[in-house]
Amino acid sequence: xxxxxxxALGFDVALSPLTLVLAVVGCFLGTIIGALPGxxxxxxxxxLIPITFSLGLDATAALVLLTSVYYGAMYGGRISSxxxxxxxxEPAMMTTLDGYPMAKAGRAGDALVxxxxxxFVGALLATIALAMVAPFLARIAYKFGPAEYFALYxxxxxxxxxxxxxxxxxxALASFIGLAIALIGLDNNSGFYRFTGGNLHLAxxxxxxxxxxxxxAVSEVFIFIETHGKSSAAGVKLGKVTVPWAEMWSTRWTxxxxxIVGFVAGVLPGAGASLGSFMTYMMEKGIAGEKGGFGTxxxxxxxxxxxxxxxxxxxxxxxxxxxxxxxxxxxxVLLAVLMTLNITPGxxxxxxxxxxxxxxxxxxxxxxxxxxxxxxxxxKVFVKILMVPPAILLPGVTMVSFVGIYxxxxxxxDLVLMIVFGVMGYAFRKxxxxxxxxxxxxxxxxxxxxxxxxxxTLSGGDWTYLxxxxxxxxxxxxxxAGFIAPMFLRGVLKRPPVPDSANED
Amino acid sequence: MIRTDxxxxxxxxxxxLAYIASAYNLPPGNIFxxxxxxxxxxxxxxGMALSAAAMILKPDAEPDWPAAKSLLSLAFATAVMIGYAYxxxxxxxxxxxxxxxxxxxxxxxxxxxxxxxxxxxxxxGLFVIFKYALGLGLVALPRALMG
Numbered sequence: 104x105x106x107x108x109x110x111a112l113g114f115d116v117a118l119s120p121l122t123l124v125l126a127v128v129g130c131f132l133g134t135i136i137g138a139l140p141g142x143x144x145x146x147x148x149x150x151l152i153p154i155t156f157s158l159g160l161d162a163t164a165a166l167v168l169l170t171s172v173y174y175g176a177m178y179g180g181r182i183s184s185x186x187x188x189x190x191x192x193e194p195a196m197m198t199t200l201d202g203y204p205m206a207k208a209g210r211a212g213d214a215l216v217x218x219x220x221x222x223f224v225g226a227l228l229a230t231i232a233l234a235m236v237a238p239f240l241a242r243i244a245y246k247f248g249p250a251e252y253f254a255l256y257x258x259x260x261x262x263x264x265x266x267x268x269x270x271x272x273x274x275a276l277a278s279f280i281g282l283a284i285a286l287i288g289l290d291n292n293s294g295f296y297r298f299t300g301g302n303l304h305l306a307x308x309x310x311x312x313x314x315x316x317x318x319x320a321v322s323e324v325f326i327f328i329e330t331h332g333k334s335s336a337a338g339v340k341l342g343k344v345t346v347p348w349a350e351m352w353s354t355r356w357t358x359x360x361x362x363i364v365g366f367v368a369g370v371l372p373g374a375g376a377s378l379g380s381f382m383t384y385m386m387e388k389g390i391a392g393e394k395g396g397f398g399t400x401x402x403x404x405x406x407x408x409x410x411x412x413x414x415x416x417x418x419x420x421x422x423x424x425x426x427x428x429x430x431x432x433x434x435x436v437l438l439a440v441l442m443t444l445n446i447t448p449g450x451x452x453x454x455x456x457x458x459x460x461x462x463x464x465x466x467x468x469x470x471x472x473x474x475x476x477x478x479x480x481x482x483k484v485f486v487k488i489l490m491v492p493p494a495i496l497l498p499g500v501t502m503v504s505f506v507g508i509y510x511x512x513x514x515x516x517d518l519v520l521m522i523v524f525g526v527m528g529y530a531f532r533k534x535x536x537x538x539x540x541x542x543x544x545x546x547x548x549x550x551x552x553x554x555x556x557x558x559x560t561l562s563g564g565d566w567t568y569l570x571x572x573x574x575x576x577x578x579x580x581x582x583x584a585g586f587i588a589p590m591f592l593r594g595v596l597k598r599p600p601v602p603d604s605a606n607e608d
Numbered sequence: 609m610i611r612t613d614x615x616x617x618x619x620x621x622x623x624x625l626a627y628i629a630s631a632y633n634l635p636p637g638n639i640f641x642x643x644x645x646x647x648x649x650x651x652x653x654x655g656m657a658l659s660a661a662a663m664i665l666k667p668d669a670e671p672d673w674p675a676a677k678s679l680l681s682l683a684f685a686t687a688v689m690i691g692y693a694y695x696x697x698x699x700x701x702x703x704x705x706x707x708x709x710x711x712x713x714x715x716x717x718x719x720x721x722x723x724x725x726x727x728x729x730x731x732x733g734l735f736v737i738f739k740y741a742l743g744l745g746l747v748a749l750p751r752a753l754m755g
Binding site: 154157158270271272273276278279280283290292293295324325329331493494495498499501502503505506509515518519522526529533535548555563564 | 612613616620624627630631634635637640641642643644645647648649652653655656658659660662663666668671672673674678681682685686689690692693694696697701705708709710712713715716717718719722723726727730731734738742743744745746
């Protein structure tokens with residue numbers, strides 16, 4: 104019953120005209136961002152953050168807009184997977200396997216409808232699960248002290264780094280680089296400046312929004328200059344869109360199973376939507392067996408990964424909201440939003456700012472219905488937008504990034520810093536060093552250090568204190584397992600190759 | 609030839625050593641803040657150096673760096689964007705944005721006429737959206753002209 108009264112509070116917030124408009128705008132923009140190759144949920148949300156703040160929206164409104172974009176991007180990613188055989192973003196990669204064969208067989212409309220409905224089922228179930236699981240987890244999180252939080256951050260780095268990379272050393276390096284960047288600037292506890300080299304611009308530290316936009320958005324333009332946007336191949340024509348009811352009904356269990364697995368994959372820190380869609384596709388392929396015809400263009404082959412990745416997107420919000428630890432690149436970006444709004448995610452968020460949490464959950468539920476309408480009957484609109492050539496899109500994205508960062512600080516120094524992060528993002532992608540741990544380090548570095556210092560002060564300098572409580576011990580073991588296990592599993596669970604145009608989710 | 613990972617690893621180790629040295633000069637902790645501002649940065653620096661060392665010992669295959677010509681055009685794009693960062697305040701939004709957008713567009717798809725149109729279109733279009741729809745305080749033209 105508590106859940107219902109909480110949801111009532113949420114809908115009270117979410118049903119204001121402004122919030123509704125923002126949800127619709129967010130869904131629309133999100134679907135476009137997801138559909139366009141070269142723009143994924145993480146860089147799409149990233150370039151919109153500075154603009155959202157310059158608009159002066161309040162916390163709930165900004166969150167509703169940006170999470171609608173996030174959900175929308177998860178829906179939109181499938182459109183270019185199916186029509187162009189290019190995933191609009193990384194989680195939509197598995198959708199190409201059966202989606203594109205269906206489109207080549209003249210069934211693009213069917214594939215879009217079934218995957219759209221699968222996205223809806225996955226996202227809706229995940230949002231409901233989020234509403235039920237998150238308050239429960241928040242109650243556990245109340246027991247966390249500084250030692251537990253320090254262990255939790257270590258766990259986030261270990262699993263995110265372990266999963267997101269092909270080389271453990273490079274994932275660890277990326278995390279440490281992020282942490283090192285986070286420590287630049289004034290140390291609030293002691294009042295000393297660290298690592299500024301006497302540069303006044305660095306005294307306040309490096310704004311994580313500058314780093315995020317540089318690493319995620321500006322780096323993209325370099326990739327496109329190098330490849331001349333060759334990846335945007337000509338697509339398949341989309342005929343009349345009808346709803347294949349019987350075929351859709353036959354995928355009902357696939358959708359439900361995939362939603363559950365996807366949600367669990369999303370809740371695990373570091374796993375994220377890409378793993379969700381990968382696991383669900385492989386699971387359904389196994390259940391269907393040889394006769395299932397996976398990979399030749401079957402309905403279940405588009406339903407499974409789409410339900411999976413949308414459910415994972417909802418699941419990834421659970422650790423982000425309850426613990427302040429993001430489960431994926433995009434939730435890391437959303438965490439940056441919360442931190443900029445002076446909202447500290449974690450258990451206290453549920454007690455102190457219920458209107459933010461429940462307003463967000465309610466508007467996600469609304470956003471899902473909006474997205475279903477946009478992605479099934481109105482899908483043709485987005486197919487038209489998909490044909491925007493990269494020669495317009497990428498310069499546009501770059502200019503929006505510049506204006507966004509400039510409008511935040513009005514400083515040329517931040518713009519130059521953003522370009523430096525863009526070059527860094529390009530080089531790191533070339534060297535196969537994941538950029539998400541860098542962001543995570545910049546976001547969490549300050550709190551990680553504070554918790555460590557707090558824990559050490561409490562214990563009088565005894566380092567074993569970090570491992571002394573049962574919760575902390577479990578978290579450390581999980582962190583070690585999350586970092587080491589992928590080394591051995593890599594041979595078994597071979598990740599499919601990531602096309603250049605895809606982004607970290 | 610496995611070079612990139614090793615060269616980068618050496619660079620990171622040097623940076624990490626400088627980072628640790630810089631942290632070492634910070635004051636030690638006290639009873640209210642046991643670790644003080646120096647311990648965590650030293651841990652991070654050591655972690656950086658160790659993971660870079662692991663990268664040097666076990667490097668991945670060489671990444672497919674673009675040919676010299678592409679690298680040159682990437683460097684050019686970087687220079688253009690840095691120039692834009694410095695030009696934005698004194699020269700207003702419209703002119704630098706049109707130039708930079710046109711150059712980037714040309715670099716992605718070398719069609720000069722189309723790139724010029726895209727540059728002007730993006731500049732004017734974004735200005736209208738940002739200034740009038742979103743209400744950001746952008747300055748259109750060079751300050752000297754605006755009085």
